[in-house]
Amino acid sequence: MRALTASEIIHLWETAYRFHPIDQALSILQQAMPGHTREQLAAMSLGQRDDLLLALRQLTFGDTLPGKDTCPHCNERVEFALSCTALSVDTPEPKRRQLVTDGFDVTVRPLTSFDLGAAANASTVDEARSLLLERCVDEVLYQGVPTPVQALPQSIQNSIAETASATDPQAEKVLELSCPACKNEWQSLLDIGHVLWMEICAWAQRLLLEVHQLATAYGWTEDEILKLGPVRRATYLQMVAP
Ligand SMILES: [Zn+2]
Structure with missing residues (x-):
């Protein structure tokens, strides 16, 4: 993974602003990780995906996240500072878990962006919840016999949701x-x-304003201006509008 360039920030903002937030997160990662297909990124657990987004945020905009x-x-407004590195704890790779209780034997796997995408199409919150419950379960056996998730008692469904989070x-x-x-x-x-997407939007608009100011002053193209490093760009901007 590498930091997003100024051109990539603008490209992402321009191409992904209409996307669903799940797709925006995947588009951001795909831009920084061209060796991965979108399918590979979408199949990662949500924790793995978010840790990569935190790493990318740290590389692109710095470690301190306001x-x-x-x-x-x-109702007091509270402001705080987070550390991307501290939030991205090095935990073992998420794995399937067995939930064995009251005669039930359930194999539970961590949720992915594919699952969230499927739930996003549900018409009600309850429908989305039961869809996620079905998807995070590989197999349900009751006394050795395969059983549909919908037929499980509420207490077992709750345990499945807790196990999925624990994975x-x-x-x-x-x-x-x-x-x-x-x-x-x-x-x-x-x-x-969401936080990284909002930062990308803000940066893209700020970069375009800088392009406008420098292009007006020097006649340089957008490409030429965006290829300047941030320090050099800021120095020219100070000369143009001190
Ligand atoms: Zn208070």
Whole structure:
């Protein structure tokens, strides 16, 4: 993996802005990892995918990831800084797990972008949930006999969902937040795909403004300006509009 270039940031913003967030995350990775097919990236567990997105974010925009949230108790705006490296804990590769309980023997696998894509087409939240439940299960046996997931008791369905999460703990980046005003503490989930996409949008628009300013001043082409390193580009910009 390598950092995204200025041209690639603009290309991503231009081509993927209409995509579903799942496809935006895959497009970002595919741009930085041309040796991988889209299918290979979509078949990775969500934790693996998010760790790659964090690594790419660190390479492209730096390690410190600014965040903000609103205190659910007093509505105070809370700002904080995260470390991409610290969030991307080096955990073992996600693997299938056996859930053996009450006569049931279930093989559970971690969820992937393919699964999220399928659930995104569901018309209700309940339908999406049961679709994910079906997809994360390879085989269900009750007293040795294959059994459909829908026929399982609710308690077993809950255990399957918990087991699926446990196969891929990196899929949920839980942030422990606290409010400086009222000392309230709460948890929030980091969606690194969404955060990185928003950063790419902001950077693309900023880069185009820089192209506009330098092209107007010097008559250089977009390609010539984007090939300048960020330090050189910033120095020319200071000369144009100090
Ligand atoms: Zn508060």
